[in-house]
Amino acid sequence: MIFLITQVTILCFLIIAVVLWGFYFPHPSPLIRRWLPPRKRWPEAQIRHWLKTRKFQRAFLNYFYRDPERTPPLGNSILAPADGAVTSVEVRDGVRYLVIALSFWDMHVQRSPVSGRVVKVESHGSDFMDGEGRQFVFLMKKPCPVQKRVVISTSVGEIAVRLITSLAARRLEVWVSEQEVIARGQRIGRILLGSTVVLELPASVILLVRTGERVRAGETVVAQEMSSA
């Protein structure tokens, strides 16, 4: 009997470990996560090798380029422009900067947080030298930031979405053009192997997310107009 109990106990632990692996994959299982430094939570050496040789595995690229449908919630609230974790909320000169860090495994297509008209699509740092706005923490961390900034005119003022990548990845796609009227939750672009999206909001809006929270592009409500609160 003692053997059976020991065997069943060991098998139960193993099943839990495998189920956790499957549930969190491709993110590391919580059982090994604590022992992995952040750069080892994804196959960094493998990706760097692919970038260097420019030979990517098709299965990986198909996964990385996934673009699932999203259903925006009803109402006029402001949605997250990207999948990822909120890493900082900074107010500077009347603008609230909501920084969303995309993990390597997050979906990399960005969506419009509001409906409105695209006023500007700006490029910064396209020569891979220092881009505009180096004073911001979210850019200081990037060795050579490359950015696209989509400015949308709305009823609460101008709202901008910054797509930021770095020298290693340095590929951004913006799928909207100036003067185009876009819907809430509409796809606006994609960062290829990139990492940060910043939502610039008027300081008057009420923020509904906190640092550390995970958000989903086109689905998670991140802020609300003062009048509709």
Added chain:
Amino acid sequence: MNAFWWTSGHLGWGVFALTVFTGIWWLLSDLCWRLLTISISRLLAVMGIAWLVGVACILLGFYVAGW
């Protein structure tokens, strides 16, 4: 062969060893994939061959030693 699956009121050591080995090997493959610079296909091939060798050793041990 029955002793492989069930013996003396507990799981047979053969099937138990195979299950534990396969589970640990699976988790170890994931860890190797995160830590090593190796293409996924090559890693799968290496880990797959090593798994087959491990399974063969377990089966051989079971029948030779008569567990």
